[in-house]
Amino acid sequence: MPRCKIVRIFAMTLFAVLVPCTHGQQPAAPAPQKPHDSHAGHTAAAPSAPAAHEMKPADAADVASLDAILAAFYASNSGAVGQKRDIVRFSSLFYPGAQLMPAEGKGHGTNMPRAFAPSTYIANTDLFAAEEGYLVKEIARRTERFGKIAQVFSTYEARHASSDPRPFVRGVNSFQLFFDGHRWWILSLAWQTETPELKLPEEYLR
Amino acid sequence: MNLRRRDFLRLGAMAGAGCLLFPKNYVFGQNSPKLKPFVDPLPIPPVLPGATSFDIHMRQFFQKLHRDLPPTKLWGYEGMFLGPTFEVRSGSPITVQWLNDLPGQKHFLPAVDTTIHGSESNVPEVRSVVHLHGAKVLADSDGYPEAWFTNGFGKTGPFFSTRVYHYPNDQAATMLWYHDHSLGITRLNVFAGLAGVYLIRDEDEDELPLPKGKFEVPLVFMDRAFNPDGSLHYPVQTVPPPPPPVSPIWVPEFFGDTALVNGKILPFLEVEPRKYRFRMLNACNARFLHLTFTNATDNKDQLHFHQIGTDQGFLHKPVTLMDLLMSPAERFDVVIDFTGQKGKSFILNNDAPAPFPGGGAPGMVPQFMEFRVTLPLTSTDQPLPERLAPVHLLETEDAVRVRRLTLRENDDPNGNPIIDFLGDRRWNEPITENPRAGTIEQWDLINTTTDGHPIHVHLVRFNVINRQLFDLNVFNQTGKLKFLGPPEPPAPNERPAWKDTVVVFPGDTTSGQGKLTRIIAKFDLPNEAEFPPGNRQQYVWHCHILEHEDNEMMRPYAVVSGKEDKD
Numbered sequence A: 001m002p003r004c005k006i007v008r009i010f011a012m013t014l015f016a017v018l019v020p021c022t023h024g025q026q027p028a029a030p031a032p033q034k035p036h037d038s039h040a041g042h043t044a045a046a047p048s049a050p051a052a053h054e055m056k057p058a059d060a061a062d063v064a065s066l067d068a069i070l071a072a073f074y075a076s077n078s079g080a081v082g083q084k085r086d087i088v089r090f091s092s093l094f095y096p097g098a099q100l101m102p103a104e105g106k107g108h109g110t111n112m113p114r115a116f117a118p119s120t121y122i123a124n125t126d127l128f129a130a131e132e133g134y135l136v137k138e139i140a141r142r143t144e145r146f147g148k149i150a151q152v153f154s155t156y157e158a159r160h161a162s163s164d165p166r167p168f169v170r171g172v173n174s175f176q177l178f179f180d181g182h183r184w185w186i187l188s189l190a191w192q193t194e195t196p197e198l199k200l201p202e203e204y205l206r
Numbered sequence B: 001m002n003l004r005r006r007d008f009l010r011l012g013a014m015a016g017a018g019c020l021l022f023p024k025n026y027v028f029g030q031n032s033p034k035l036k037p038f039v040d041p042l043p044i045p046p047v048l049p050g051a052t053s054f055d056i057h058m059r060q061f062f063q064k065l066h067r068d069l070p071p072t073k074l075w076g077y078e079g080m081f082l083g084p085t086f087e088v089r090s091g092s093p094i095t096v097q098w099l100n101d102l103p104g105q106k107h108f109l110p111a112v113d114t115t116i117h118g119s120e121s122n123v124p125e126v127r128s129v130v131h132l133h134g135a136k137v138l139a140d141s142d143g144y145p146e147a148w149f150t151n152g153f154g155k156t157g158p159f160f161s162t163r164v165y166h167y168p169n170d171q172a173a174t175m176l177w178y179h180d181h182s183l184g185i186t187r188l189n190v191f192a193g194l195a196g197v198y199l200i201r202d203e204d205e206d207e208l209p210l211p212k213g214k215f216e217v218p219l220v221f222m223d224r225a226f227n228p229d230g231s232l233h234y235p236v237q238t239v240p241p242p243p244p245p246v247s248p249i250w251v252p253e254f255f256g257d258t259a260l261v262n263g264k265i266l267p268f269l270e271v272e273p274r275k276y277r278f279r280m281l282n283a284c285n286a287r288f289l290h291l292t293f294t295n296a297t298d299n300k301d302q303l304h305f306h307q308i309g310t311d312q313g314f315l316h317k318p319v320t321l322m323d324l325l326m327s328p329a330e331r332f333d334v335v336i337d338f339t340g341q342k343g344k345s346f347i348l349n350n351d352a353p354a355p356f357p358g359g360g361a362p363g364m365v366p367q368f369m370e371f372r373v374t375l376p377l378t379s380t381d382q383p384l385p386e387r388l389a390p391v392h393l394l395e396t397e398d399a400v401r402v403r404r405l406t407l408r409e410n411d412d413p414n415g416n417p418i419i420d421f422l423g424d425r426r427w428n429e430p431i432t433e434n435p436r437a438g439t440i441e442q443w444d445l446i447n448t449t450t451d452g453h454p455i456h457v458h459l460v461r462f463n464v465i466n467r468q469l470f471d472l473n474v475f476n477q478t479g480k481l482k483f484l485g486p487p488e489p490p491a492p493n494e495r496p497a498w499k500d501t502v503v504v505f506p507g508d509t510t511s512g513q514g515k516l517t518r519i520i521a522k523f524d525l526p527n528e529a530e531f532p533p534g535n536r537q538q539y540v541w542h543c544h545i546l547e548h549e550d551n552e553m554m555r556p557y558a559v560v561s562g563k564e565d566k567d
């Protein structure tokens, strides 16, 4: 094919600012294995065992009691406008493989609850918290405990700013927790928000 | 700070009596009239006559999409759905003047969301700009999302620079497609019908003994939803909608319940007992397709797909597959052999979960069309060639740079998706991807989400290198990649091959796994065009789930002069 060199000048420079990429040079990936023919097209990721986490150990004071771990949960889940939340502290409260499941979270067109890993929940909601403000606190609690296990119905409310007269959302966090002899772990968290059709009953507000 | 978004969320919360972040339900595209399958013949879009310059008009019109459905109001190129097919020769440039003859001030689909970037209430709703997907073109002819124009070029976007687009066709034989790319409403304009096929031919292809003429058929797959009167139904997210002016509202993905091929609902094609070449395109807004070919009567006999090409040209040799996974915007060039099947009928089936791969959205589109082996054999065909065209893969050691680019979903605290990001940045933030013309770069696309995203990079063709699982919790907490296994080789129809759209698969996120996809591209301009230091060619890269693309899962990138001193 004949190739000609042409020189063109473009006005688009006016519209954009060049900013160097902040990522440094990474080592190139290993060469792929040679693919072989005659099997099916690409496939989705095969499910496999939970990842081995390099979790930073929790602050002992955060996990010494049920009161402490719930206080640490609400503190690390809260963020004022412009503030970055402590994802490491939040993640350290959870048992590896724990899932966070919002009952009203719609996902991408499904009515089943979504499931987040703790760090993904914080990473995915950080933009909202930083832009809108998400100050969440516990307003009532019901606890059942037997030996190493506990379940907590923790009623919460959240405001965008502490000066907001009313919360913009309320709901119930349902925690499953485990005490290993040294510390408490959150095994799972499911939560239901209040909706126009589903009002918080009095018993969950005391 | 995105104040509009913030205000919108506040309004949404007020609408829910102060206790809801987002109203409760989407209205899904799942209540279309039930239509009898396989009663309409497959239409073949007309091929434009050979020429070097074209005027193509976008018009509003009504078209019958099924025997039993009243005519549907559509927008299409040259008043057709699909638009007419371009057929051009590699190395022979053409020019196209795209003309917006669309009527009115309001989009006919009541789903414009003025909270989306670039789609604010002061931007004209009936705007258009055309992108030739997969074309190696200079930036002013690429259909930049903010280079939109209205009817008669009455108003133009901030990046508009020319009425006439130059397509140098400086690339190998393949199937491209043209479609609307207007910032903030691409999902609606394409949904309305603004799409068509663009075939590039070359001498290598001429010499291959492949089915030609009436034995080479484009198959463009779409899903849509309809109201009983035949009109298109595009859902809005909220019931009831929040108070004006913020209604109606973006949905994270559109999944329709009605399958179309080449603009007809569940059509049939009569074929001869011989080989056919099908130029397949997934033109759905968001739906992945997982296709199989089975006998219509016993559902057992399966026909194989002999894939000979993909997005950017021929594979080096045919790959035989029992099933195909196609994400939005991918093109697969396949040969199906109906030899010996006289009298039988075959169904092209789909069983891909939506969203992909997690599933959960109501409704499936289980069938796309029927093939009836009823025509008498008029001419014999030849065996498939063993070799097609060489694919000279790019070497990772030649990459001057490796960029790590994160795909991230942003949710409200209740787990509802708000927007998706590429590279952790919004559309309006400064350009960060700035390859130098003529250089090779490796892009590592780090998927932290639960969904597969078809990532498309304008201008270039690329090779898929491999994929690799990583520890999502470590990445979320530290930004470091801790790999959980060896790199996985691409599928045989992905490498060796030239792609322009790649599925960036997710890991198993609930088990704390993310997945990374590595691609490598040479950022060549057409005909090795040069331009002075300090100037740039500005393109975009984005997710081709159109709802994601419209809501921040798209970023500008710039090819800078090869002579430029860089950071």
Ligand SMILES: [Cu+2]
Residues within 6 Å of the ligand: B420, B452, B453, B454, B543, B544, B545, B548, B549, B553
């Ligand atoms: Cu996407």
